[in-house]
Amino acid sequence: MQFSRSNEAQQRLHRMVPGGAHTYARGSDQYPDDMAPVLLRGEGARVLDVDGNWFVEYGMGLRSVTLGHGYQPVVDAVCRAAQQGVSFTRPSRWELDAAERFLDQVPTADMVKFAKNGSDATTAALRLARAATGRDLVAVCQDHPFFSTDDWFIGTTGMAAGIPQGHRDLTVGFRYNDLSSVEAILDRHPGQIAAVFLEPATALTEPAVGFLQGLRELADRDGFVLVFDEMITGMRWSLGGGQALYGVTPDLSTWGKALGNGFAISALAGRRELMELGGLNTDRSRAFLLSTTHGAETTGLAAYLAVNDAYRERDIVAIMEAQGEKLREGFMQVARAHGVEQHVFAAGRPSCMVFVTKDAAGEPSQAYRALFLQELLRRGVLGQSLVISAAHTDDDIQQTVEAVDGALTMYAKALGAGSTIGLLEGRPVAPAIREFARPRGLAREGAVQQQ
Secondary structure (H helix, E strand, O other): OOOHHHHHHHHHHHHHOHHHOOOHHHOHHHOOOOOOOOEEEEEEOEEEEOOOOEEEEEOHHHHOOOOOEOOHHHHHHHHHHHHOOOOOOOOOHHHHHHHHHHHHHOOOOOEEEEEOOHHHHHHHHHHHHHHHHOOOEEEEEOOOOOOOOOHHHHOOOOOOOOOOHHHHOOEEEEOOOOHHHHHHHHHHOOOOEEEEEEOOOOOOOOOOOOHHHHHHHHHHHHOOEEEEEOOOOEOOOEOOHHHHHHOOOOOEEEEOHHHHOOOOOEEEEEOHHHHHHHOOOOOOOOOOOOOOOOOOOHHHHHHHHHHHHHHHHOOHHHHHHHHHHHHHHHHHHHHHHHOOOOOEEEEOOHHHEEEEEEOOOOOEOHHHHHHHHHHHHHOOEEEOOEOOOOOOOHHHHHHHHHHHHHHHHHHHHHHHHOOOOOOOOOOOOOOOOOOOOOOOOOOOOOOOOOO
């Protein structure tokens, strides 16, 4: 495969768009040098780039596409909605229908409000928690990678430039599956924690017995607001999210990604007495809650309703789990055949898997990750992960397993040599959230790139 048109398009993007993409996880630094496809379209589980290359894709819109690209019933519903008007000066019937359907889908919530991205929903949850409790501090799970683009969370990451120290000081951290770490925070900051944020589960980690229940008990005792980030678990773990699967009801939960099969829609849902702090049925000081021009835009709501229909017609979660398990079995079979199963392997929940890449010493390696991605791309597979959709067919999985087989031939050579030098073309990939552009910054005239 050749990527000349993609490379030229990527250079143009870098001249006009900071980072060359609108999401850090989509950046060219996440792929081998000169092998970051710029895409034209998708069909099912496959995508076409500007060079005419077709790929089986994983990651699926950063986990947002569960039904497949261009899923016709969703596209048709969106087109019908757009033809009838996209934005009005009063609520539309779409808002009523979507709210009723969501609260039927998530019966643990009393009210819901829609928005366009997950960060707005999570920040709105924090604002409600602070308004309800009169407290300032927020506790976030340090083992979960992302909650919001807003200062209260980004200040805890390696990209905290531009965020006042006062904002950073209002966020504290705890560890997943470690109730004692939460209790320690409550002891250090008695009566000061407004909210505790976490994902109910991740691709790699399920909740330990009693952990989520313990958080619920601590919230009831201490008075903080328990918030589940269901951006990934919602409609990928189950239709009702992690709270339905694990039987623990948060005070508030935030949703996005799979709600619209890639169309822009997110949601904040939860207890009536909290949600009404942003409404008209309260005597307390009101919280400014998700008042956005585009939150009620009809096409996102229509997409959600069509996605919900698809989940009711077929067991989408079960399909993703089954296809993901086939992929895992095939991946690990060829890894064992190459004798590298301790160095590169598929891990996590079948509907949301990742691959792990380790060097000859058994340490996680960005260079070996880049080598693996390079060889997958050459064989028609585009995937920063192994996140699957219900559109992945047995043929897609078979092509992927064959690509993994070929890629592991090169991986085994690198392990044998103790290095990717001579096999990896270009620099290793780099974490998406990092303090400095190096080691994958753009080469600038007169600048010296630090390796």
